[in-house]
Amino acid sequence: xxxxxxxxxxxxxxxxxxxxxxxxxxxxxxxxxxxxxxxxxxxxxxxxxxxxxxxxxxxxxxxxxxxxxxxxxxxxxxxxxxxxxx
Amino acid sequence: xxxxxxxxxxxxxxxxxxxxxxxxxxxxxxxxxxxxxxxxxxxxxxxxxxxxxxxxxxxxxxxxxxxxxxxxxxxxxxxxxxxxxx
Numbered sequence: 001x002x003x004x005x006x007x008x009x010x011x012x013x014x015x016x017x018x019x020x021x022x023x024x025x026x027x028x029x030x031x032x033x034x035x036x037x038x039x040x041x042x043x044x045x046x047x048x049x050x051x052x053x054x055x056x057x058x059x060x061x062x063x064x065x066x067x068x069x070x071x072x073x074x075x076x077x078x079x080x081x082x083x084x085x086x
Numbered sequence: 087x088x089x090x091x092x093x094x095x096x097x098x099x100x101x102x103x104x105x106x107x108x109x110x111x112x113x114x115x116x117x118x119x120x121x122x123x124x125x126x127x128x129x130x131x132x133x134x135x136x137x138x139x140x141x142x143x144x145x146x147x148x149x150x151x152x153x154x155x156x157x158x159x160x161x162x163x164x165x166x167x168x169x170x171x172x
Contacts, residue, residue, distance in 0.1 A: 010095065035090065035091045037090075037167065039123075060090055062090075081123065083098060083169060085091075085096050
């Protein structure tokens with residue numbers, strides 16, 4: 001991960017996922033709101049309760065703080081931009 | 087422009103520029119910090135003092151508040167993501 005911008009309120013990261021998945025049973029439970037966009041490739045996010053969201057290039061999504069989610073699947077060369085918002 | 091996320095601290099916009107340029111003599115002078123990335127296409131930004139910055143797909147740039155700048159040139163189908171940060 002490469003932080004592209006960071007101040008007290010906001011952190012912007014560029015993330016490269018090479019067929020990465022979250023480990024079984026792992027959930028992100030983050031104290032900040034997050035906004036993500038897929039810059040290249042594709043991915044599937046899983047939310048607690050079982051909802052799956054497929055994301056392809058250009059798709060974006062807001063994930064409120066403490067909404068548990070994991071990366072179910074990513075393509076071989078997937079690039080994300082993630083904005084973490086206090 | 088399409089606001090993709092907005093709260094009190096942060097606004098994220100997706101901007102499509104079709105060979106758009108700022109009018110001659112026009113300068114953006116914004117009260118927020120800005121972070122931009124070119125999602126598709128290319129552009130040239132001009133800064134007060136004459137510095138020109140070429141941006142192609144994937145390039146990103148932080149522009150501090152009140153740093154005067156204008157869009158000198160964009161490609162026929164350029165898509166930006168702009169994050170405005172209070």
